[in-house]
Amino acid sequence: SQDISPWPVSTFGVPMSQRKYRFTWTSPLVFDRVDQHALYLGAQMVLRTRDGGLHWEAISPDLTGAGAAGAGAGPTAAADTGPTIVANAAARGYGVVYTIAPSPRAAGLLWVGSDDGLIHRSSDGGGHWRNVTPQGLPAWSTISLIEASPFDTAVAYAAVDRHRVDDFAPYIYRTRDAGAHWTRADQGIGPQAYVQAVRADPERRGLLYAGTETGVYVSFDDGDHWQSLQLNLPVASVRDLAVHGRDLIAATHGRSFWVLDDLTPLRQLGDSALRAPVYLFTLAPAVRLRRSVSNDTPLPSEEPHGTNPPAGAVIDYLLRSVPPGAISLEIRDARGGLVRRFSSDDRPTPPAEPPQIADAWLPRIEPPTRNVGLNRFVWDLRYPPPPAARYGYSIAAIAGQGTVAEPQGPLVLPGAYEVRLGVEGQTYTRPLRVALDPRVKVADSALVAQLRLGLDIWNAMAEQHALVGSLRAARDEIRGLAGRSLDGATRESVAAFGRLTDSLARGLGDAGDELASLETAVESADREPTKQARDVCSGLREEVTGAVRRWQRVVADELPALNRRLGRQGAPVVHVREPAADRRTGPW
Incomplete structure (x- = not known):
């Protein structure tokens, strides 16, 4: 990896007003949503590179309160040697760009927020900037994240965090006229759940997600009302959210990443769904x-x-x-x-x-x-x-x-x-x-052949299982005759019939185990079945079919004779359950 810092010189211990660039612990570094070669970095101004950090250029003036105050300038700043407090922090050069939000709909449209409470907007890639800070927003209200609407270039949402000045209330601002006017849009969020992030769903207009100090919230009406989306998420500080495809990803402070799988229900939730039984x-x-x-x-x-x-x-x-x-x-x-x-x-x-x-x-x-x-x-x-x-x-x-x-x-x-x-x-x-699976490269015919063989094995197992059940039921009835008084010839016929059912059941049990192993082998990868797998299947199917035919002959020819013998001696006859195997067919 290469260090591509805009100014690779340590500023540790250097007075804030003497630093070329001011950064925070988590300075924003984001790609343009349209021009994928443009990468932006937040300092006290916005920096941009188009060549992977080989060259950086400033595309804005100082966009913080320090810039407006003329940080470090004049005798007042030099003479001010007391502790840094809210009242003098800007004059001493504090304040950084804390969030950069390129529009997904227009190249060069940028929203920028600072940690001291200012929002600026540029529609020409940083050529001109306009201060669009919400009216009345107090200084040092951290603009923790701005979200540019995926549907409208005039719409944006700003998450504002004031906990550093002991105000833990949630603040989300929404503009629909390119920042000329802002409206509070945080009703329903917990009173102590100050907001770290707000994100707009890219599929459904008006569906918003908020990451707060205590968890995640959702709004279905563009921020007018919010409700908890906590589910099984632990109570944790959610520092950012990302919508990736159909999933919502939450980055927490100290509790790892969490993913809400498949946002489809939230995207479709509306009156028709809620009113239906x-x-x-x-x-x-x-x-x-x-x-x-x-x-x-x-x-x-x-x-x-x-x-x-x-x-x-x-x-x-x-x-x-x-x-x-x-x-x-x-x-x-x-x-x-x-x-x-x-x-x-x-x-x-x-x-x-x-x-x-x-x-x-x-x-x-x-x-x-x-x-x-x-x-x-x-x-x-x-x-x-x-x-x-x-x-x-x-x-x-x-x-x-x-x-x-x-x-x-x-x-x-x-x-x-x-x-x-x-x-x-x-x-x-x-x-x-x-x-x-997009990672799998296989011909359709190979998957069809695999499924055909898999269902052939499935049906052979079903036939084997049904026959074994019929054999065991017959064997149980044979064993029930053990206490009956029967003549020698009849007793021998009963014993022979029992030996036959035992023999068939044992052989079929081995075939069932082998078919089960074969099914797992055939399903081991997305690939055409091997010749040897087909050969083994063919042999086992013949074995099962042969046993079925043998049992059918026994039931048709030998069982009636045995039952006549039993009937003459007043013993209950043997009833054989007809094997009824379930079958599966593919979509052909």
Whole structure:
């Protein structure tokens, strides 16, 4: 890295009035929002470079009260040797540019605020400046941040912080006429929550966010009214905010960065949503991401760690009251085929065997909620897990989120889908677009081939699982005949039938485990399946199909004879449940 300071000479200990440039601890350094080669730096004036700091030029005079007072000039300043106080700070050369706000709509349109309470505006890249300080704003009111409107060059918002002069009240000023007039716009913010930052949403006009000494606030009416947006954010000094795509990022003092994922509901929130008994928000595009596959031992719960954003489709809906029954969410593909269904009554299935890992690492099953107000559900962009007798747990557990049960269902293809919310017999629908991870470069045909093979494995597992269930049910009935008085031939027929069910079930159990491992292998990356994976799938499908046919022959030919024998001796006959396997098809 290179030091590109405008004047690379230490000024430590140098009297303020003798310094070439005055800086604060956090001097503003910002790129122009239109001319991306222009970089601005705040001192007591605004400096600009167009060549990465090789050359700097001053594009403004001193824009602080010190400039207006003629800092360091005349015998009065020289004779003033007392302590620095508010009354003489400007004359002694204190005051710096504290915020620079280039307009996102016009090149060269700059708003500049100082830490001693002045706001200036230039519409020609610093050629001419106009003092547009709000009338009556006391000196040393720090203009902590100015936000130039993303919609209108005449509109700007100024966050004013006066806590250094023992005034902890919140101050936000708004102008709609290029600074000729300003209006206070901070009603609803806590009385002690002095404001550090104000930001305008770039998608919805009038949607504002404020970072204060105690947290975050939101306004839906251009600052006329504010309400808390604290949610689970700790009470902390929020020094700045940034809207990045669909997310709101908060920079706190001492409590790290925090991100509010997906601002879509806030951008759509209005009378139509608030008055409706049920409102399903328009869905933002979902990026087809794979979760972490780090196979290191997961972090212990007490280890400080961040949280990843939700990987999948974020589905937000409002409920004015708690529905009396369950609600459902369905995902349909472009042909109307059911991809996934969730219910608020869904409950996690306990593991078949006690897991040998900490409970904190187990998968987190979070069904759709039906709370009054905003509800959020995240679909992982997968088909449901294939039916299996047991699931394994990946060591790739994410701190705070747990791991996944394997095998998982295949990832869906990029493309168009539909979300259907069912509440009290009514269905609410929204389109959803799933986009490919932009980092992945793969042909559509490869992903289609992967999904075809994944669903072939899924259906083979479903067939195997259904058959095993039928075999076990028959075996249980056979065991129930153990206490019956039967003749030797009948008892041998019963024993032979039991041995047959046991043999088929054992073989199918091995096939199920191998299919489960194969599903995980096929889904390990966004790539066309290997030939060997196809070959293994073909062999296992034949094995399952063969067992199904063998069982069908037994049920058709051998079971009736056994039941006739049992009937003649007054014993209950053996009932066989017809294997009913669920099947999944892709969008083709």
